[in-house]
Amino acid sequence: MQKSPVFIEKQFLGRDYSRISVRLVLALFCFAAYFITEKREQNAALFLVVGCSILVVSVIMMFLLHYKTTVQNKSIVLDGLWTTKMVKIDLNSIVKVERTAYSSYIVNNPVYNLHQKGTVRFYAGGKDAIRLTDRDGLLYVIGTQSPSELEQSIKAQMKGS
Numbered sequence: 001m002q003k004s005p006v007f008i009e010k011q012f013l014g015r016d017y018s019r020i021s022v023r024l025v026l027a028l029f030c031f032a033a034y035f036i037t038e039k040r041e042q043n044a045a046l047f048l049v050v051g052c053s054i055l056v057v058s059v060i061m062m063f064l065l066h067y068k069t070t071v072q073n074k075s076i077v078l079d080g081l082w083t084t085k086m087v088k089i090d091l092n093s094i095v096k097v098e099r100t101a102y103s104s105y106i107v108n109n110p111v112y113n114l115h116q117k118g119t120v121r122f123y124a125g126g127k128d129a130i131r132l133t134d135r136d137g138l139l140y141v142i143g144t145q146s147p148s149e150l151e152q153s154i155k156a157q158m159k160g161s
Contacts, residue, residue: 007071007153009144011124014061018107019125027054066124067112069142071153074160076132078122078142080112087113087122091158093134099151102129102143130154 014020030051037044067080076089102108102123114121123129123143130150132140144150 003072005070005072006157007069007150009069009146009150011066011069011143011145012062013064013066013110013124014058016110016125020058020062023054023058027051027058030054066110067122069122069144069150071150071157074157076142076154078113084112087120089132089134089140091154093136094132094154094158095135096131096133097151097154097158098131099147100129100131101127102141108143 028051030047034044034047034051037047065081067078067084070077070079074091076091078087078089080086108123110124111121118137119139119141121141121143123141126143126145128145128147129141129143130147132142132154134140142150
């Protein structure tokens with residue numbers, strides 16, 4: 001058995017550019033409302049607190065691990081946040097591996113182990129994904145920041161090298 005992983009990728013919850021830009025626009029709106037308020041009333045202080053809170057939460061989310069993808073021992077292991085169950089996909093049951101775009105939408109919600117219409121999805125950010133089809137017809141869609149490396153490592157593990 002091989003002990004060292006062939007591929008490891010960590011997907012972080014707060015590093016999706018579209019979500020970062022939305023949070024920054026909200027924080028900028030709060031700061032602008034704070035400076036526009038003439039008398040610096042109690043409401044103005046609330047805008048300042050909310051704007052700073054959005055920035056602090058945004059920075060914390062950039063270091064919050066959503067899930068980790070590991071390819072080793074002819075399997076893909078997806079390990080999520082604290083309370084999520086680890087998902088192990090056996091590569092012996094996979095019949096097709098293809099690299100595709102994750103979705104045609106501009107903004108996608110982060111998901112972990114979402115079962116919907118015969119598809120199991122894993123996504124944190126980025127535009128690319130690896131689509132795996134098993135013998136039973138179940139489709140796994142794994143969002144990734146480095147699709148070519150993940151695809152090559154999966155195909156190498158399936159060949160047995």
